[in-house]
Amino acid sequence: MRPAPHKPLARKLLLAIALCVATGGCGTTESAEPEAIEPQPIGVRRLAVAQTQLVVPVFGTGTIAAHKTTEVGPRVDGIIEEIFVKVGDRVEEGEPLFRTRQVHYRIRVDEASHSLRLAEAELKNATGERDRIQVLHTSSVASDDRLDDAKTGHDLAAARLGSAKAVHARALQELEETTVRAPYPGAITHPYVDEGSMMRTMMNPGAHQDRRHRAYLR
Secondary structure (H helix, E strand, C coil), X not given: CCCCCCHHHHHHHHHHHHHHHHHHHHHHHHHCCCCCCCCCCCXXXXXXXXXXXXXXXXCCCCCCCEXXXXXXXXXXXXXXXXXXXXXXXEECCCXXXXXXXXXXXXXXXXXXHHHHHHHHHHHXXXXXXXXXXXXXXXXXXCCXXXXXXXXXXXXXXXXXXXXXXXXXXHHHHHHHHCEEECCCCEEEEEECCXXXXXECCCXXXXXXXXXXXXXCCC
């Protein structure tokens, strides 16, 4: 008859195996470390700063009213020879609007120029005569009356020269005023006359001009 196995020895073997298994499992758990997570790079975009002007159209409705209205007429009498603008035209300050015939006024300028040169020559002669008589009077050759006459002649010649200069300047001014110009920026609303019309300064003006508001959007 076979002897029964030794139970205490079998139990010891089972405990040893279980202990080894438990010890190995615990050792594995304690020695494990978490893996390090590497930081991901963050993308950065670099741009140059620049100043830019943005133009945005603005639309709207409204009514344009004249801020200033002026009736522009001829400055000298004569026939309207040429009109440079028409209704609706926008003009700038100093821009020509119309012109009166210039032939008569050019003749006046020529006449005034001749009179001016004549007066200058007369004054030159009168000055020379006065100086000559003054020398003679100093030498007791010319009388007091003759010296007074020479001085009077010089004064009259100087006065005539001044008058000739004024006439010449007025003739030039009238010639310049044959061309009527816009007194300020604006728009032509309607003309009163046509080319070839005879106009005088006390009659109805030759053009009607309105000054309007201007808007600047930035």
